[in-house]
Amino acid sequence: MTITPTPLKDCYIIQPQIFEDERGYFFESFNQRDFEEQTGIRVDFVQDNQSQSSKGVLRGLHFQKGAFAQAKLVRVVKGKVLDVCVDIRKGSPTFGQHFSVVLDDIEHKQLYIPRGFAHGFLVLENDTIFTYKCDNYYNSASESGIIFNDRTLNIDWGMPDSQLIISEKDQNLPLFDTLYM
Numbered sequence: 001m002t003i004t005p006t007p008l009k010d011c012y013i014i015q016p017q018i019f020e021d022e023r024g025y026f027f028e029s030f031n032q033r034d035f036e037e038q039t040g041i042r043v044d045f046v047q048d049n050q051s052q053s054s055k056g057v058l059r060g061l062h063f064q065k066g067a068f069a070q071a072k073l074v075r076v077v078k079g080k081v082l083d084v085c086v087d088i089r090k091g092s093p094t095f096g097q098h099f100s101v102v103l104d105d106i107e108h109k110q111l112y113i114p115r116g117f118a119h120g121f122l123v124l125e126n127d128t129i130f131t132y133k134c135d136n137y138y139n140s141a142s143e144s145g146i147i148f149n150d151r152t153l154n155i156d157w158g159m160p161d162s163q164l165i166i167s168e169k170d171q172n173l174p175l176f177d178t179l180y181m
């Protein structure tokens with residue numbers, strides 16, 4: 001695997017080595033030793049999640065607060081998404097900045113998102129299957145988020161808001177600026 005830093009502190013792109021032959025392909029979707037050697041980060045994942053979505057679905061921006069903060073290793077098993085993460089760690093040199101990357105089932109690129117980030121993705125192909133590892137358990141009482149079209153963050157999702165399919169919960173998420181009031 002090749003791990004490259006993103007412009008956001010502690011956030012990395014992981015490109016697995018894909019082995020293709022007449023049967024199909026094989027790759028290591030996570031290798032803790034290689035990840036730690038290349039990033040210096042020791043992460044212990046405890047929960048794996050998977051979701052399926054239609055084109056135009058936007059999930060996010062989500063994070064869990066306090067002791068339930070989660071680092072995530074995200075990837076696409078089938079289809080394609082625009083994945084976005086935001087550094088919301090007060091005091092971080094990249095606080096308030098976001099990073100976007102296309103994840104798909106061709107390159108099999110992954111994104112490592114540290115604790116203290118908000119995360120969301122826009123689905124670019126029908127029947128996309130998205131999966132991710134988390135280093136902390138789901139805790140509904142700690143769920144929080146930021147509205148996807150927040151003016152301060154100014155994320156270019158590349159699709160008009162009117163074409164997006166968003167849960168009611170996500171349509172009512174707060175503004176970034178109100179998180180720190």
Ligand SMILES: Cc1cn([C@H]2C[C@H](O)[C@@H](COP(=O)(O)OP(=O)(O)O[C@H]3O[C@@H](C)C(=O)[C@@H](O)[C@H]3O)O2)c(=O)[nH]c1=O
Pocket residue numbers: 049051059060061062063119120121138167
């Ligand atoms: C995230 C999660 C949800 N659920 C339940 C709660 C709810 O009834 C149902 C659907 O939850 P949601 O609508 O929050 O699912 P979704 O919008 O896909 O939430 C996910 O979005 C992306 C962007 C992330 O970064 C994830 O961490 C997670 O927040 O699944 C769990 O049981 N465990 C979990 O870990």
